[in-house]
Each structure stands twice: as structure tokens, then as C-alpha cells.
Amino acid sequence: MNKAESQTIANLFDGAGYRAIRSPGNADIIVLNTCVVRQSAEDKINGELGLLHEVKRNHPQAHLLVTGCFVDADTAALKKRYPHVDLFFGPGDTETLLQWATEKDDIGCLSRDDLAAYREGSPLHAYVPIIQGCNNFCSYCIVPYRRGRERSRQIPDIVREVESLVGSGTRDVTLLGQNVNSYGHDLDSGISLVHLLEELNEIDGLSRIRFLTNHPKDMEDRLIEAMSRLNKVCEHVSLPFQAGDDDILKAMRRGYTGGQYLRLVEKIRASIPDIALATDVIVGFPGETAQQFDRTMDILKTVRFDTVHVAIYSPRQGTLAAKEYPDIVPADEKKARLVAIEKLQEEVVSAINARLVGTAVEVLVEGNKKGKWYGRTRTDKLVFFRDAADWQGKTVMVKVTRAGAWSLQGDVSLPEN
Numbered sequence: 491m492n493k494a495e496s497q498t499i500a501n502l503f504d505g506a507g508y509r510a511i512r513s514p515g516n517a518d519i520i521v522l523n524t525c526v527v528r529q530s531a532e533d534k535i536n537g538e539l540g541l542l543h544e545v546k547r548n549h550p551q552a553h554l555l556v557t558g559c560f561v562d563a564d565t566a567a568l569k570k571r572y573p574h575v576d577l578f579f580g581p582g583d584t585e586t587l588l589q590w591a592t593e594k595d596d597i598g599c600l601s602r603d604d605l606a607a608y609r610e611g612s613p614l615h616a617y618v619p620i621i622q623g624c625n626n627f628c629s630y631c632i633v634p635y636r637r638g639r640e641r642s643r644q645i646p647d648i649v650r651e652v653e654s655l656v657g658s659g660t661r662d663v664t665l666l667g668q669n670v671n672s673y674g675h676d677l678d679s680g681i682s683l684v685h686l687l688e689e690l691n692e693i694d695g696l697s698r699i700r701f702l703t704n705h706p707k708d709m710e711d712r713l714i715e716a717m718s719r720l721n722k723v724c725e726h727v728s729l730p731f732q733a734g735d736d737d738i739l740k741a742m743r744r745g746y747t748g749g750q751y752l753r754l755v756e757k758i759r760a761s762i763p764d765i766a767l768a769t770d771v772i773v774g775f776p777g778e779t780a781q782q783f784d785r786t787m788d789i790l791k792t793v794r795f796d797t798v799h800v801a802i803y804s805p806r807q808g809t810l811a812a813k814e815y816p817d818i819v820p821a822d823e824k825k826a827r828l829v830a831i832e833k834l835q836e837e838v839v840s841a842i843n844a845r846l847v848g849t850a851v852e853v854l855v856e857g858n859k860k861g862k863w864y865g866r867t868r869t870d871k872l873v874f875f876r877d878a879a880d881w882q883g884k885t886v887m888v889k890v891t892r893a894g895a896w897s898l899q900g901d902v903s904l905p906e907n
């Protein structure tokens with residue numbers, strides 16, 4: 491989400507004739523886009539703002555703008571604390587940025603038309619935010635406090651943005667939201683993610699659609715059905731389960747049990763048999779015993795995910811968990827649990843990938859490194875192959891000859907006549 495928002499801000503300034511440079515010391519405008527998902531990230535921003543104070547002292551005419559989750563609703567308090575910052579604007583709040591720019595005579599004209607432009611980097615794959623905020627208030631998470639309640643964009647706006655991206659070369663989009671599968675619940679008209687996917691699926695020139703991150707409780711049957719029916723929606727879904735033990739899940743306020751999660755996975759697999767599953771897990775939540783952690787391992791062993799992101803629990807000031815539950819699992823025990831998951835996962839993914847040897851996979855080619863083409867499958871697996879033809883930006887069938895935990899190797903597989 492932060493990457494997508496940074497790109498939007500870059501597009502606005504790019505459209506007004508600015509160009510990106512490396513050093514803030516020589517910049518006319520400095521934009522700090524922040525993430526505070528962990529306390530350590532928030533502490534880092536304080537340090538960064540101190541350094542930028544120095545820069546402002548040497549270049550008082552430079553404008554310093556701060557956005558992202560560091561910026562909460564009380565911008566007046568932030569302004570008091572950091573008087574050297576010219577503007578605080580909330581995550582994704584480009585309206586405030588545009589408004590501020592129109593009031594400054596020395597800033598070139600920022601235009602709404604540039605919001606969705608993609609001028610830099612690979613246009614092949616793009617991130618498109620479709621919903622901001624979250625209503626769930628999981629006990630460990632700061633997101634709802636910083637990004638506010640759920641706000642979905644209107645379908646026509648998103649379709650226009652994706653069409654414009656496809657017009658400039660994008661083939662693969664990932665729709666973003668902290669809780670992406672509750673898209674549309676805040677719009678009055680009974681709109682859901684299914685309606686959006688159906689419209690995007692019709693866009694000529696677009697090959698692949700993904701969306702993240704999903705909440706298990708919002709994974710409705712009609713969404714699973716749409717994923718299996720719509721040909722551009724990839725066989726790849728992120729479905730964080732966070733913990734396997736029901737008491738821990740309850741303390742996390744996740745709204746499902748381990749058993750319900752497993753049944754949901756079964757339902758998805760029954761509908762989309764080759765789906766690749768990704769998940770997020772937290773280890774060392776307050777009071778998590780070794781036996782409770784085993785329930786997490788049980789789910790990992792039962793489901794056999796393609797990707798697992800593991801986070802070590804750390805209390806986040808302002809959340810319910812930080813207030814109510816002492817952080818008592820020792821740091822070395824948390825680390826050991828993380829290592830145990832990583833070890834298991836390497837075995838699981840190696841076995842999943844080994845089964846692909848001898849099969850042909852569809853690869854959207856992103857580039858060439860040291861004479862090897864590379865790209866991703868619809869299930870988000872990285873594939874390398876050698877070939878003399880120019881495959882940049884194209885889709886090619888590759889026959890997998892070797893598989894490791896992190897990537898596949900293969901040869902171009904030409905259709906037989």
C-alpha cells in the first residue's frame with residue numbers, strides 16, 4: 491500500500507515537472523511516506539524527522555511533507571511537535587496535498603489527471619489501492635487507528651485507473667486494501683469485490699488480477715465462485731490466519747476458529763484446485779504457550795501454504811493487546827518459533843514446487859538478468875529460463891525442469907502442432 495501511495499505522489503510531482511533525486515539535501519520538496527505497523531518503525535521516523543530538521547535548517551526554502559500511518563487525525567498536535575514539517579497529510583489523502591499545493595506559489599501545478607499515471611519502473615505490474623482503512627480492530631493491530639474506517643473507491647474510478655495503466659503497458663494488477671475482500675461493504679448499492687472483479691475481467695489487454703490482503707471472515711462464497719469463474723483472476727490468494735489456537739485467536743479478536751479457517755481452505759480448494767495460498771502468522775502473542783504454538787504448526791502442516799509471512803509479536807502502543815496483555819513470551823522463544831516455521835516452510839514449498847517439474851506453466855516475463863529471462867506464474871512463482879527470443883512483457887509457456895524452494899527453472903515450451 492505504501493509503495494502504491496508513494497508512486498501516486500511521485501506521479502503528481504512528476505506531472506508538475508519535478509524529478510526524483512536521491513539526496514534530500516538537494517531537494518525542493520521532500521516527502522516522507524511512513525509505516526508504523528511496528529513500534530520500532532515509529533521510532534525510526536522520529537530519528538528521520540530529526541535528520542530532516544537539519545536539512546531544513548540548511549535549505550529553509552525546501553518543503554517537507556509527511557504522510558503515511560505516522561499521521562493520525564490530530565495533525566495539529568503533530569505540527570506542534572514537529573514545527574519544521576510543512577504539511578502532514580493522512581495515508582492516501584491526495585486531496586489535502588493538492589489543496590496545499592494550490593496555495594503555494596512556488597510549487598508547480600499538481601493535477602488530478604496525474605494520479606494514476608505510471609511513468610517510472612516496470613509498467614508490467616501495478617498496485618491499485620481500492621479500499622482504505624479497516625473496521626476489524628484485531629487486538630494487536632494499529633491500522634484501524636491510523637488509517638481509519640473502511641472507505642471503498644467507486645468502481646468506475648478504479649476501472650478508469652486500470653484502463654489507463656493497461657494503456658501504458660500494464661498487464662498484471664494487484665488490488666490493494668488492508669481488508670480488501672470487504673470492498674464495497676461501505677458503499678450503499680450492494681456492491682462487492684465480485685462486481686469489481688467482473689468489470690476488470692472485461693478490460694482488453696489486462697492479463698492478470700490479484701487482490702490482497704483478505705480477511706477469512708469476509709471470504710464469501712460468491713467471491714470464491716467468482717475467482718474460479720473469471721479467467722483473469724489468478725489462482726493465488728492471501729488469507730492470513732495469524733494463529734492456530736482458538737483461545738489465542740479469540741484474544742487476537744480475529745472472529746474465527748482454527749477449525750473454521752481449515753473448512754474455508756477446503757472450500758476454496760474444492761472450487762479452485764490449483765490455487766496457491768499465502769498467509770500471515772504471528773508468533774509469541776502474549777501468553778502463547780508451546781502447546782498453543784503447536785496449533786499454528788498444525789495448520790501450517792495441514793494446509794501446506796505456498797508462502798508464509800511470519801511476524802514476531804511486539805506490542806504496539808495504542809492497541810488493545812498492548813494495554814491488556816503483558817508481552818510475556820521470552821524473545822528467544824519467539825525467535826525459536828519463527829525459525830521452526832521457516833524450516834517447515836522451506837520443506838513444504840520445496841515439495842510443492844518439486845511437483846511442478848515436467849509441467850508447463852504460464853509465465854509473464856518481467857525482464858532479463860545475466861542472460862536469463864525471469865517472470866512469474868499466475869500462482870506467483872518466480873521462473874527463470876534461457877531463450878534467444880525477446881520475451882520482455884510477453885506471456886510464455888515454460889516447461890519446468892528444476893525446482894527449488896524459492897524459484898523454478900525451465901525451457902520455453904512451444905505448442906505441438
Ligand code: SF4
Binds near residue numbers: 632633634669705
Ligand atoms: S484485519 Fe488486518 S488491518 Fe484490520 S485490524 Fe486486523 S490485522 Fe489490522
